[in-house]
Amino acid sequence: MSLVAADALPGEFAFTDADFEALARLARSEFGLSLAVSKKPLVYSRLARRLRARGLGSFRDYMALLDLESESAERLELVSALTTNVTSFFREKHHFETLCEALIPELGLQRRVRIWSAGCSSGQEPFSIAMTLLNFLPPGTRDTRILATDIDPAILRKARQGRYAAEDCETVPADYRHRWLRPVAGEPEMVETGPDLRALISFAELNLICDWPFNGPFDAIFCRNVAIYFDQETQQRLWTRFSGMLRAGGFLFIGHSERLSGPALAEFTTAGVTTYRKRASHGPSRPT
Template sequence: MTLAVQRAPARAADAPLVTGEFAFAAADFRAIAEIAKAEAGIDLPESKATLVYSRLAKRLRSLGLPNFTEYLDRVHGDEQERGNMIAALTTNVTRFFREPHHFEYLKKNILEPRAAHIRKGGRLRLWSSACSTGQEPYSMALTVLSVFPDARQLDIRILATDLNPNVVAHGKRGLYRNEEVAEVPQALRTKWLEPVAGDADSMRVGEAARALVAFRELNLMGNWPFKGPFDAIFCRNVAIYFDHETQGKIWKRLAGLLADGGDLYIGHSERVSGSAMNILTANGVTSYRKKSDAQR
């Protein structure tokens, strides 16, 4: 985890951190780290210098820039390139039904107990708060369809957000290679995914699942233009990029958007901390449930 990394003593501003195609000094790294923290809450210790260099050297080549000084000038003056920089620094590791126990919890703890209420006109709202290329929210949608095959006719919606516009666009397309959908249970894959004409190596998430998911760009460190409440929120493998103080703030904001009895699912190496634990209680492996008013 980020928090376990010991920070090295500060170096001279012009001291090289990485030897490569472009000069990369301590001052360059610190400037990038400051922008990443301010823009997206990402905590970058100096031990990540090689990773940062390798990710951003590609941007320099793409833009035809000779050094990081000119690149940072571009980043400071160009909002789109700041977004590109943050996108390059974030890791989008995901797959269908990753950490499958969370989807089982969603089905057994949220969907099935609320089934009668939802069928009588009640609402169900789920949020994938760092959706990457869409496998997580579509896994949520397929889990919903396993309980509510007619979900499109019910008041069920899934919000999928990410700060990277490229992965959001990928998710909207709902198109994945055959090896990517291999972990979708066979029964769900057969019923809710469809072949792609002219492309035997890919499958598309079917309309029934895609219709449940609304993809949006969202920076978790910015304003959230919705009020909830959500019956379940997935925020997995995101807080590992934040320092302890920022983690506490994010957990509190997420908990505040959960309905009473709603679940928060987090990554396997994460733990909820701070004041959020006043209103959440552990409810399984990396799963937390919001306490009712009577319990708080």
């Protein structure tokens, strides 16, 4: 008869409270993820796959593996397993309405437009932004760029491909589909984004709690359903850092279950549902 620690979850691998606490500390220190004790069964089910994939016999062995400097790729597998990449084209439609009605009329007067999709997942968000800009910005707005970042290199590879199941594109307005999406040769059930959209977007790997290798300023930042994985302290620090990246009057769009809090409240004014605008008294960063 094998002995299993009394606080272990039943299953293929022993998963003690000490194992969970060690994983939670690593997830928070490296990625800002907040793992409540109530998440223990979920963490087990998500990470048991990684133990099988690496041929490991216990969560203690997995923690030892994660400690190795050579296992940076496995640490990214960890964060990918603990988070959920759920997205869609034109998700939270009210944000795109604000983009069209409140921000784009201002952007049309500029020669330089910068928007950041922070936590871009498989790319539907930045491609939705790109379609909106191409449809509404005046032709003279030449210097337009969208930065799309995510921590997960695997999901970024999918985003760069810009290929999606046709049924997943039903939320794209029909005229947009005709102009900027096209069938994939030999795969009738798939569509891909056209070159005009791709030309606007730069995809890059980025851990939001680490240093950011750019300065801005951005006209808008979309960071939706990312901060829900962080504890309150990390969230508040992120909101403040976003403020420093926005020009005065710039917009911050966050997820439907997220709310701005902490010191950043003094730097923003509410501009709609989960939509905030940087106050004019807080000046922009210097352009790069």
